[in-house]
Amino acid sequence: MRVLFYVPDNRITHSYMPTLWPYVLKSLTPPGHSVTTVDGNIVRMNPEELAEFVRREKFDIVGIGGMTRTIHRSYAVADSIRALGVPVVMGGPHVTEEPEEALEHADSVACGEADDLWPQMLKDFEAGKLQPIYRSCEKPSLENYPRIPWEQTDFRQFRVLPRWASKALLMLGWGRYDVSISPVETGRGCPYRCDFCTVSPFFGEKIRFRTNESVIGELKLLKSLGRTLVFFVDDNFAINPRRAKSLMRAMIEADVRIYWVAQISMNLLRDQELLDLLKASGCVCVFIGLESVLPESLKEVSKTFNKPEEYGEIIGGLQRRGVYCVTAFIMGIDGDRPGVARKTWDVVQNWPPGFFPVFSQLTPLPGTPLYKSLRDQGRLEERHWLNYRPYGAAFTPKNMTPAELEKEVRAAWGAAYSPAGIYQRVRRMRDVRFVSKLLYVFATLAFRGIYFRQMTVRAWLKLIWQNRRSVREVFSLRSFTNHEIAPISEISPLPVQSAEPSTVTPGS
Ligand code: B12
Numbered sequence: 001m002r003v004l005f006y007v008p009d010n011r012i013t014h015s016y017m018p019t020l021w022p023y024v025l026k027s028l029t030p031p032g033h034s035v036t037t038v039d040g041n042i043v044r045m046n047p048e049e050l051a052e053f054v055r056r057e058k059f060d061i062v063g064i065g066g067m068t069r070t071i072h073r074s075y076a077v078a079d080s081i082r083a084l085g086v087p088v089v090m091g092g093p094h095v096t097e098e099p100e101e102a103l104e105h106a107d108s109v110a111c112g113e114a115d116d117l118w119p120q121m122l123k124d125f126e127a128g129k130l131q132p133i134y135r136s137c138e139k140p141s142l143e144n145y146p147r148i149p150w151e152q153t154d155f156r157q158f159r160v161l162p163r164w165a166s167k168a169l170l171m172l173g174w175g176r177y178d179v180s181i182s183p184v185e186t187g188r189g190c191p192y193r194c195d196f197c198t199v200s201p202f203f204g205e206k207i208r209f210r211t212n213e214s215v216i217g218e219l220k221l222l223k224s225l226g227r228t229l230v231f232f233v234d235d236n237f238a239i240n241p242r243r244a245k246s247l248m249r250a251m252i253e254a255d256v257r258i259y260w261v262a263q264i265s266m267n268l269l270r271d272q273e274l275l276d277l278l279k280a281s282g283c284v285c286v287f288i289g290l291e292s293v294l295p296e297s298l299k300e301v302s303k304t305f306n307k308p309e310e311y312g313e314i315i316g317g318l319q320r321r322g323v324y325c326v327t328a329f330i331m332g333i334d335g336d337r338p339g340v341a342r343k344t345w346d347v348v349q350n351w352p353p354g355f356f357p358v359f360s361q362l363t364p365l366p367g368t369p370l371y372k373s374l375r376d377q378g379r380l381e382e383r384h385w386l387n388y389r390p391y392g393a394a395f396t397p398k399n400m401t402p403a404e405l406e407k408e409v410r411a412a413w414g415a416a417y418s419p420a421g422i423y424q425r426v427r428r429m430r431d432v433r434f435v436s437k438l439l440y441v442f443a444t445l446a447f448r449g450i451y452f453r454q455m456t457v458r459a460w461l462k463l464i465w466q467n468r469r470s471v472r473e474v475f476s477l478r479s480f481t482n483h484e485i486a487p488i489s490e491i492s493p494l495p496v497q498s499a500e501p502s503t504v505t506p507g508s
């Protein structure tokens with residue numbers, strides 16, 4: 001059989017790393033089938049062009065990803081492909097919650113984790129017995145996680161830097177800064193059950209981990225392929241601190257030395273030993289869901305383990321070790337009122353400067369407690385995903401209008417990523433050395449692109465000109481003599497202790 005996996009395009013951003021599910025499912029595909037993956041954020045095709053590609057390449061079946069944000073695109077391409085008579089299967093968090101809706105566009109839907117379902121779906125398809133719905137009864141153990149054949153992947157598609165910049169780095173002997181990101185999962189599940197999040201309902205509250213050996217094997221493979229940065233896509237990498245420490249020690253012991261980023265909730269980042277190990281094992285950036293600086297809003301979304309009064313200190317603790325952070329905020333929570341962007345920025349701008357703030361509006365995703373409660377209150381735009389509007393409010397906020405909410409999100413991005421906002425942070429990095437500063441400014445401008453459209457060379461040149469004060473600061477003389485935030489090459493391993501994994505301690 002010839003299988004095509006298609007990652008739907010979001011029509012805004014480029015893909016800077018492979019999306020994991022097609023690679024996991026490919027490695028679980030029984031021998032005798034050929035699997036091709038197309039990422040719509042790399043190869044931009046409209047539904048008709050994709051259908052033409054499917055016809056030309058004679059695919060027998062097409063698997064399409066189904067997340068809420070891009071589900072309208074998934075359905076559009078599925079309709080075009082099915083019009084050719086080629087069957088479509090779908091999977092992912094959205095269609096797991098809305099299988100009936102998905103079946104209006106697909107022949108079959110995998111609900112939940114599909115590690116065990118996919119081989120069965122393929123077998124049934126070959127036998128002409130494809131079922132409409134496949135549902136996993138048990139969450140798959142990750143003890144026997146498949147080996148992903150990354151050596152078969154053409155990573156050149158997933159560039160972060162433009163080609164000329166990669167070449168320039170290579171010529172300057174700074175090839176290690178040519179960021180190339182690879183996704184790796186080490187565990188699934190989260191016990192925290194934040195109201196807006198699909199992870200606990202989808203992956204379950206019980207956490208399952210891969211073995212240290214399996215993760216290290218994958219990291220070594222990626223390193224051998226010249227990959228420079230790993231994104232641990234676990235939703236909370238340190239959810240079991242003892243296990244996280246054990247894995248990081250094992251990475252140090254095995255001398256893996258690949259830089260990595262991960263998502264970790266802020267309550268777990270109080271642990272100084274954990275922070276030391278992050279640094280020692282190569283962590284360069286942590287994604288933290290701070291959500292709000294207002295305790296009343298955190299309470300509304302059941303995330304009171306976040307303590308706003310600790311945010312600055314925790315970010316500082318990471319930065320002292322040369323670890324940057326992406327701080328994610330949600331606006332439109334019931335505690336929020338007009339002016340929330342200003343309130344947030346007033347707090348955030350005083351934090352140690354090496355962070356990248358991102359803002360989104362609260363989004364009711366199907367299957368979450370938030371979704372159910374807004375629906376019960378009649379405040380939900382039903383099936384809002386079919387009428388997708390980037391950063392549009394899909395519900396009626398309690399203390400503002402939807403338009404006011406959209407304005408707040410815009411104001412937050414505007415404050416954080418205006419030339420003045422960026423310079424405010426870069427200026428406070430006076431004591432930081434050149435490479436770190438340069439990377440920070442480049443990454444800041446790239447993060448700006450999540451909200452503001454800036455895909456062309458012209459847009460980037462304009463951006464650089466607008467931010468010339470920050471650029472000047474990067475190239476100032478003091479940048480070449482300072483070293484306060486360690487550059488990412490200075491990873492000094494800690495003494496290695498036991499690398500034995502331990503049992504789960506949720507909620508710690
Ligand atoms: C990495 C990640 C990202 C990366 C994606 C980059 C990339 N190239 O991968 C970044 C940071 C860019 C990102 C962005 C966003 N993300 Co995100 N992200 C994740 C994260 C943490 C990991 C995804 C992953 O690799 N998982 C591991 C794989 C193996 O699991 P999986 O994708 O679910 O696939 C399994 C099954 O679902 C199934 N399956 C999936 N697809 C298919 C298709 C077929 C045909 C079949 C048979 C089976 C199948 O099989 C797989 C194996 O079991 C997940 C949370 C999570 N743990 O999954 C959130 C998650 C997917 N993201 C989410 C959201 C909301 C977003 C954003 C909208 C956030 C925002 N406010 O902007 C954006 C939108 C991105 C876009 N497409 O435009 C939600 C989606 C919920 C939903 N209902 O859709 C999740 C679940 C997190 C959450 N808090 O709820 N994200």
Ligand code: SF4
Pocket residue numbers: 190191192193194197198199200235236265289
């Ligand atoms: S801690 Fe993160 S992954 Fe876990 S439920 Fe909350 S938002 Fe989701």
